[in-house]
Amino acid sequence: MLSTTERTRLGRAADRAGTETADLYAILDAGLVCHLGVVRPDGAPMVVPTGYGRIGDTLYLHGSTGARSLRLDGEVCVTVTHLDGIVLARSAFHHSLNYRSAMVYGAPRKVTDPDERLAGLRAITEQLAPGQWDAVRAPDRKELAATLVLALPLTEASVKVRTGPPVDDEDDYALPLWAGVLPLRTSYGAPRPDPLLAAPYPVPSHIADRVHPSVPTGD
Amino acid sequence: MLSTTERTRLGRAADRAGTETADLYAILDAGLVCHLGVVRPDGAPMVVPTGYGRIGDTLYLHGSTGARSLRLDGEVCVTVTHLDGIVLARSAFHHSLNYRSAMVYGAPRKVTDPDERLAGLRAITEQLAPGQWDAVRAPDRKELAATLVLALPLTEASVKVRTGPPVDDEDDYALPLWAGVLPLRTSYGAPRPDPLLAAPYPVPSHIADRVHPSVPTGD
Structure with missing residues (x-):
């Protein structure tokens, strides 16, 4: 179970709230980007889409050492949302979305250990493109120096899920x-080859296998 | 042209920044949910997925009058992101996403005028489900009283877009x-009928027409 703190106790949708770690991990693992919320020095919020990766109970984020959003210290909120249906x-009042959403709160730790930095970057790359880390050129010293790696413990988090048909007012049925x-x-x-490929290399199976021949509907 | 303020001048990706209003509107109009960032009373950021709608140069948001996130006064950041490709x-360092993202900053105004409230709610419903507002039961007095409508001017915003193949280091090609x-x-x-339909009504064309017979790939 995740710890429940004031800000993860959901006010309006307690019936949609789950606190199971497995649900949290499943939602995070199925995503490609998160929306990272930070508070700017002027006190205003800023929300940016960015990549992430998970290793056990730690979420990794990265950025350029020169980037503004991740240079900010302090608390962040990481939200990952999957839309499943309208x-x-x-x-009109009862229109809604079916969705799965995870919110993680905390103050990220700047990762300095070289092994953990590399592991975090690997997790972030593999989240977006499974199988690529071992297939492509690894980061060199200069690239690593330009990259900020942050770790956020998955201890303060909440999950919200809506499924199923509309819930209408009794009279409206x-x-x-x-x-x-x-x-x-x-x-x-279908994967689109870079026009600058050095030779007509085939699409690696770990990429080609992500493409389904057709999109199932209606189940 | 959108006004450019300190926080919409993009630091790290100026080459990906656009300031054209048409781009902003196109990105907003193509979305289903935004990620709304607010600063909580304890000073921490909170990011929640939520619906929205646009009328001209105003973005509308709604919430329950009892909901926590929209009860907060002050500045917000609304981010809408479309992922177009991996x-x-x-x-590893040059892995990225093709995407279109819009960020809107400002302090929303609570809408009190009854006509504007209704227009805002209509825009939010139509953003999610075009054609539904006129097809279904309109909000009644009680539902309207329970609904908070906020208006955010689209004057301070930024757009970021990435398209095209990877950009690798010279030697790596x-x-x-x-x-x-x-x-x-x-x-x-395929639309899934509510099991509680009063009769086997056909799917209205404004809903059925959103389903494409197949998903185009590779263009």
């Missing part, structure tokens, strides 16, 4: 209206 | 490696 109700869910799918298209 | 480079882009697609599956 919930079409019989009333008699309305002569279609209602239901329009499922959302994310899929991969 | 950029697979010849080195000679490596015997495939490189390129794995395109990402979001599509709709």
Whole structure:
């Protein structure tokens, strides 16, 4: 179980809240980017999409040592959201989304240990492109020096999930209206080779295998 | 042109920054949810996925009058991100994403005018489900009273876009490696009727027409 603190106790949607670590990890592991929230020196929030990776109970983030958002010290909020469907109700008020969302809070630690830095960067690359880390050129000394690696413990987090059909007001179920869910799918298209390939190398199987021949619908 | 302020002048990716209003509107109009960043009373950031809608140069957000995130006064950051492809480079360091992202900053105004409240809610519903507002039951007095509508002017915003193949280090182009882009697609599956439909109503065309018979790949 995740620790529940004031800000992870969900106010309005307690029925959608889960606190199981397995749910949190599943949502994080299925994502490509997070939305990282920081507070700027002027006190205003800033939300940027960025890559991440997970090793056990630690979330890794990276950035350029010159980048503004990750240079900021202090608390962050990392949110990963999957949209699963548009919930079409019989009333405008009850329209919604089916989704899975994870929010992680904390003050990231700057990673200085060389092995952990490399492991964190590997996790971030593999999150986006599984199998690539071992297939491509590893970071060199100069690249590593230009890269900031941050570690955020997955101890203060919350999960919100909505599934299923619309929930309409009792009286509205008699309305002569279609209602239901329009499922959302994310899929991969055919890989596009870099025009500057040195030779017509085939697409590696760890990339080609991510492309499904067709997108299943209606299940 | 959008006004450029300190926080919309992008530090690290000036070459990816656009300031054209049309780009901003296109990115916002193509989205389903934004990630809303606020600063909590304890000073920590919070990022929540939420619906939105646009009318002209105003972005509308809504929430429950009892919800925590939108009860907060002050500055917000609204970020909408579309992921278009995974950029697979010849080195781990140059892996990236093709994406379109819009960030809007400002202090939202609480909408009190009844007509503007209704127009804002209509825009938010239509953003998620075009054609539904006129097809379903409109909000009643009680639902309107429970709904907070906020307006954010689209005057302080930034756009970031990455397209195209990986950009590798000069020496790495000679490596015997495939490189390129794995395109990402979001599509709709077959609509799932609510099991509690009062009768076997057909799926309305404004919903059915969103489903493409197949997902194009490789273009």
